[in-house]
Structures are given as C-alpha cells and as structure tokens.
Amino acid sequence: MEADNSKKFNLEVANLSILYRHYKDYFLPFVVILACILMVFYVIIPQFQQYLSLQQQLKVETQKLEVLKSNYSFLSSLDGSKSNKDFNALTLVLPSGKDFAGIINAISYASAKTGVAVGDFEFSVGSISGKDAQGVSAYPSISIDINLVGDTQSVVKFIQEIYKTAPASEVTHIKTGGNAGSITILFYYKAFPQQAIDDSAPIKVLSAQDSSLIETVSAWNNVSNQLSLPLIPSLLSGVSSQAASLGNNSTSPF
Amino acid sequence: MNNDINLISNQNVGLEKEQKRLKKFRLTSVTCLIAVLLVSVLIFLLNLTLPLQTVKDEQSATAASIATLHKKLVTYTLINDRIKNISNVISKRGNDIPQLNQILGKIPTDLTVGGLEIQAGQISITVFGTSLVPINKFIDDMVSFGAQGKVIKDLVIEGLSLDASSGQYTLNMKANIL
Numbered sequence: 058m059e060a061d062n063s064k065k066f067n068l069e070v071a072n073l074s075i076l077y078r079h080y081k082d083y084f085l086p087f088v089v090i091l092a093c094i095l096m097v098f099y100v101i102i103p104q105f106q107q108y109l110s111l112q113q114q115l116k117v118e119t120q121k122l123e124v125l126k127s128n129y130s131f132l133s134s135l136d137g138s139k140s141n142k143d144f145n146a147l148t149l150v151l152p153s154g155k156d157f158a159g160i161i162n163a164i165s166y167a168s169a170k171t172g173v174a175v176g177d178f179e180f181s182v183g184s185i186s187g188k189d190a191q192g193v194s195a196y197p198s199i200s201i202d203i204n205l206v207g208d209t210q211s212v213v214k215f216i217q218e219i220y221k222t223a224p225a226s227e228v229t230h231i232k233t234g235g236n237a238g239s240i241t242i243l244f245y246y247k248a249f250p251q252q253a254i255d256d257s258a259p260i261k262v263l264s265a266q267d268s269s270l271i272e273t274v275s276a277w278n279n280v281s282n283q284l285s286l287p288l289i290p291s292l293l294s295g296v297s298s299q300a301a302s303l304g305n306n307s308t309s310p311f
Numbered sequence: 312m313n314n315d316i317n318l319i320s321n322q323n324v325g326l327e328k329e330q331k332r333l334k335k336f337r338l339t340s341v342t343c344l345i346a347v348l349l350v351s352v353l354i355f356l357l358n359l360t361l362p363l364q365t366v367k368d369e370q371s372a373t374a375a376s377i378a379t380l381h382k383k384l385v386t387y388t389l390i391n392d393r394i395k396n397i398s399n400v401i402s403k404r405g406n407d408i409p410q411l412n413q414i415l416g417k418i419p420t421d422l423t424v425g426g427l428e429i430q431a432g433q434i435s436i437t438v439f440g441t442s443l444v445p446i447n448k449f450i451d452d453m454v455s456f457g458a459q460g461k462v463i464k465d466l467v468i469e470g471l472s473l474d475a476s477s478g479q480y481t482l483n484m485k486a487n488i489l
C-alpha cells in the first residue's frame with residue numbers, strides 16, 4: 058500500500074516536472090503581465106487619482122490667487138482719503154453706538170433752521186446690552202420724545218429737516234395743536250460687524266446705487282463738527298437765518 | 312499517398328505553433344511592461360509639473376502685499392456694511408410727511424388746524440372755521456384723495472360741531488395714510 062502511495066507521489070512530481078519543463082518559457086511573461094496588472098491597480102490608478110485631485114486643488118488655488126490679485130489691484134487703486142471721507146459721512150448717518158451728542162446736535166440744528174423752539178425732551182435709551190431693537194426693523198434705536206413750540210407747518214418743516222440730518226431717524230408719532238406739538242423720533246444706530254475681515258474674500262465693489270446713496274447721505278445736514286446750537290428760543294431767531302443759509306444746498310433723501 | 316513519406320511531421324507543426332504562441336505572449340508581456348512604465352512615468356511627471364507650489368507662493372506674496380493695504384480693506388468693508396444698513400433703514404422707515412403736506416395743502420385758508428396727530432399710519436385732524444363752505448371743500452378734496460387711491464386709503468368723519476358762542480364749526484376727521 059505504502060509502495061503504491063510513494064509511486065503515485067513520484068508520478069505527480071514527475072507530472073509537475075514535465076509540466077514545468079513544458080511551460081517554463083511562459084512563466085516569466087506571465088509574471089510580468091501579472092506585475093503590470095498589479096501596477097495598474099496599485100500605482101497608476103492612485104497616481105492618476107492624485108493627479109486629478111491636485112488639478113482640482115490647483116484650480117481652487119488659482120481662483121484664490123485671482124481673487125487676491127483682483128483685491129490687491131482694487132485696493133491699490135482705491136483713493137484712501139475719499140474712502141475715509143465716505144466712511145466718516147456714513148458713520149455719522151448710522152453710528153456704531155448711541156450717539157447722544159449727534160442726536161442733540163441734529164435736534165438743535167433742525168430747531169435753529171426751522172425756527173421751531175424745542176421744549177422738554179426725554180430719551181428712552183433702551184437696553185444697554187446692544188441687542189435692543191425697536192421700531193419697524195431689527196435696528197437698535199434711541200427713542201426721544203420732544204415738545205416743540207410752533208404751528209403745524211413749522212413742526213412739519215422740523216420733521217423734514219430731521220429726516221435729512223445725520224444720524225438717520227424715523228418720526229413715529231406726531232401730535233400738534235395750536236402753537237405746540239410733540240413728536241417721537243427714533244434715532245438708529247448699528248454696531249460694526251465683529252467678524253475678522255478675510256483678505257482672500259472677494260471685495261464687493263460699490264454699485265452706482267451705493268455711490269448715489271453715499272452722495273445723498275453726504276449731503277445731509279451734518280453738525281458733528283459744529284458747535285451745538287443753543288435751545289433757548291430767544292437765541293433761535295438769530296441763528297436760524299444763518300443755519301438756513303448753511304443748509305440751502307442739502308438734498309432730501311425722498 | 313503514404314504518410315510515412317511526408318517529410319514535415321505533425322509534431323514539428325505543433326512545435327512551431329507553440330513557438331509562435333510563446334513569442335506573442337512574450338511580446339504582450341513586454342508591451343504591457345513598457346506601457347505601464349510609460350504611463351506611470353508620464354503621470355508622475357504630470358504630477359510634478361503641476362504648478363501648485365508656484366501658485367501658493369504667489370498667493371503668499373499677494374497676501375503679504377494686501378496686508379500693507381489692510382486699513383483700506385477694513386475701511387472699504389465697513390463702508391459696504393454701513394451702506395447696506397443705511398439703505399435698509401431708509402427704505403424701511405416710515406415717512407408720512409409727503410402725504411401730510413398734501414393734506415395740509417388742501418386746507419382752505421379760511422380754516423385753521425386745531426389739532427393733528429399721526430401714529431402708525433393713521434392721521435387724525437381737527438380743523439375749524441366760521442363757514443361751512445371751506446369745510447365742505449376740504450371734505451370734498453379729502454374724499455377725492457381717497458377715491459383716487461392716493462394719499463389716504465379711507466376717510467372717517469368723526470364729528471362736525473358748531474360752537475354757538477364763538478360761531479365756529481369744528482370738523483374732526485380720521486384717515487389711514489397710504
């Protein structure tokens with residue numbers, strides 16, 4: 058039995074040996090083809106994927122570079138002094154915080170220009186957390202109730218003047234009767250955005266409409282650099298003619 | 312014909328076929344190897360030639376240049392922010408003055424405004440005078456505003472009274488401003 062098994066094994070080895078001798082010339086090309094297939098899967102395909110990924114990355118980076126170059130070119134050609142001037146004018150129209158001095162000045166100026174005497178007035182400061190919002194919009198505002206001395210036409214003129222005087226305001230209540238009246242005005246303000254400015258973000262170039270708005274609000278009455286005018290009625294007649302001559306070239310926003 | 316006299320044996324024909332097959336197989340393997348090597352080297356070179364690092368270097372240089380203009384960038388960004396907000400405030404704030412001026416312009420000179428109140432788009436007005444004719448004209452003009460759909464939406468006459476001692480007629484009206 059054992060002799061049979063040994064004979065069978067010897068026969069199989071002999072067969073394999075014959076097969077090897079017969080196909081040994083195919084062995085090397087077969088290994089080469091197998092290696093090629095493995096290389097395709099393990100080298101070429103990953104390399105190609107990397108190439109595609111790099112190309113995508115290059116596209117993104119090139120776009121970023123274009124934005125940066127465009128930003129640089131735009132900023133280089135930007136007139137710094139005009140920007141500062143526009144920024145100051147816009148900040149006076151919509152201050153970043155509660156601008157009490159600006160409000161008092163605006164009321165004084167409108168009073169002097171229209172000849173309407175301002176009586177008592179009362180501020181409602183609102184929340185000091187910076188999250189207060191009154192009026193029609195989400196913009197924080199300071200509400201002020203003012204008593205005025207003047208007829209209806211004078212009160213209307215006073216309101217018209219306030220509407221084209223910085224800071225931006227809204228009259229929410231008007232009441233007149235005889236020679237006196239009272240109005241409620243909201244003076245708006247808005248804090249500057251807190252997030253960091255990204256140099257690589259595309260700069261939004263001002264549209265014609267934006268430039269027109271800057272021109273309009275720059276022409277508003279702006280008394281920030283002038284002395285606050287007195288609210289005493291006896292002094293108003295003296296200053297009103299002067300103020301009227303100052304404000305003749307102002308442009309109404311409406 | 313006898314097969315014994317055929318000089319080309321079947322065995323030699325088979326061997327030749329096998330030699331050809333082997334040759335083809337070898338050629339295929341060499342072709343594969345060359346193709347794989349070529350493609351691999353080509354992709355490697357393509358990867359190397361992508362100017363990613365150059366672009367990044369240029370980005371850094373441009374960003375450094377922009378950093379010198381950062382103040383301008385901040386100012387310009389804040390200008391954009393202010394414009395957006397001012398535009399919103401101006402477009403959303405109520406302004407009843409043009410309508411009020413039109414209403415006041417229609418009050419005849421014989422009448423006097425006794426009182427006026429505007430709140431939340433509603434106007435209440437009191438006028439008085441010694442004759443009913445100007446009061447009638449004023450009411451007609453106001454009705455005309457309402458009918459034309461300009462200045463006011465509606466009109467309510469709240470009262471028309473006569474003070475016998477002074478001989479004055481008083482008209483109270485209420486309207487919603489457009």
